[in-house]
Amino acid sequence: MTLTERLREKISRAFYNHGLLCASYPIPIILFTGFCILACCYPLLKLPLPGTGPVEFTTPVKDYSPPPVDSDRKQGEPTEQPEWYVGAPVAYVQQIFVKSSVFPWHKNLLAVDVFRSPLSRAFQLVEEIRNH
DSSP states (O other), rough: OOOOHHHHHHHHHHHHHHHHHHHHHHHHHHHHHHHHHHHHGGGGGGGTTTTTOOOOOOSSSTTOOOOOSSSSTTTTTTOOSTTTOOOOOOOOOOOOOOOOOOOSOOOOOHHHHHHEEEEHHHHHHHHHHHHH
């Protein structure tokens, strides 16, 4: 018996044993599969629904104090502050949008110029942030 035939035999035996297991215990296999699917889909519950825009939440930099912990608030009740806003901050994130265009567009410009012009603005912005 060659190596290929032995490998085919082992794979065939593994599929047969798996099929036998599924045929012998159909209800537990179906329940386990359903549980795995629900566990994988659970993070989708936190996704925003279509049509809801992004929510902006800002805190003052001057005279900042951590938010109080609401121990009497029930889980699932809506509040003014987001769910993640609990305790002292551990990081500071600032989002910067850069909009740029190539103007005026001449017919003798190359496609590479389309990338160079906007990227030069981004490099200037990065340099300014590093020097801040």
